[in-house]
Amino acid sequence: AAGVIQSPRHLIKEKRETATLKCYPIPRHDTVYWYQQGPGQDPQFLISFYEKMQSDKGSIPDRFSAQQFSDYHSELNMSSLELGDSALYFCASSPGRGPETQYFGPGTRLLVL
Amino acid sequence: AQTVTQSQPEMSVQEAETVTLSCTYDTSENNYYLFWYKQPPSRQMILVIRQEAYKQQNATENRFSVNFQKAAKSFSLKISDSQLGDTAMYFCAFSGGGADGLTFGKGTHLIIQP
Numbered sequence: 001a002a003g004v005i006q007s008p009r010h011l012i013k014e015k016r017e018t019a020t021l022k023c024y025p026i027p028r029h030d031t032v033y034w035y036q037q038g039p040g041q042d043p044q045f046l047i048s049f050y051e052k053m054q055s056d057k058g059s060i061p062d063r064f065s066a067q068q069f070s071d072y073h074s075e076l077n078m079s080s081l082e083l084g085d086s087a088l089y090f091c092a093s094s095p096g097r098g099p100e101t102q103y104f105g106p107g108t109r110l111l112v113l
Numbered sequence: 114a115q116t117v118t119q120s121q122p123e124m125s126v127q128e129a130e131t132v133t134l135s136c137t138y139d140t141s142e143n144n145y146y147l148f149w150y151k152q153p154p155s156r157q158m159i160l161v162i163r164q165e166a167y168k169q170q171n172a173t174e175n176r177f178s179v180n181f182q183k184a185a186k187s188f189s190l191k192i193s194d195s196q197l198g199d200t201a202m203y204f205c206a207f208s209g210g211g212a213d214g215l216t217f218g219k220g221t222h223l224i225i226q227p
């Protein structure tokens with residue numbers, strides 16, 4: 001079965017640089033979620049989209065923005081990167097609005113130097 | 114806002130034993146789902162089991178089962194005949210209405226000893 005695809009899988013950036021993470025949901029899933037997981041932490045919800053519209057917002061910094069495109073893929077844009085942004089970033093998708101089971105991608109490991 | 118509490122930071126059992134991981138939650142919502150996710154050293158988030166709040170019957174998936182006590186807001190995970198591959202971090206998670214993000218507990222690190 002098709003799974004959630006995230007790219008890149010690993011990313012190394014310098015402080016103050018920008019990064020773009022991409023997420024391709026499971027086919028026919030119209031809801032996408034982004035999470036940030038720091039070392040030894042539980043995942044923290046950042047933002048979600050349903051049918052290309054922002055649906056819910058969590059603890060997403062103002063330096064981050066995201067959108068969902070017409071083909072349902074989503075991109076998380078991160079600017080003015082800080083050392084504390086080093087984390088594992090997950091994308092998850094679900095069919096329709098919640099409560100629904102969210103299926104997670106493999107994550108993007110971001111390291112900010 | 115919802116909260117999810119896992120009071121066992123780490124547990125260790127012998128292979129083939131049965132182990133129960135605890136989770137409590139707090140919410141004012143009536144329609145919600147509860148999940149257990151497994152995160153092995155690869156850090157992939159793997160769905161173990163889910164429970165819909167409107168269902169009275171406890172969910173079961175092979176060796177994994179839950180004890181869902183809605184009035185007590187308790188949602189424990191039982192792993193029977195534990196295997197070395199069950200070694201992982203286990204997160205309890207809550208999903209409410211709309212496209213809300215999941216609220217996770219802090220996790221329980223389960224170690225299966227040979």
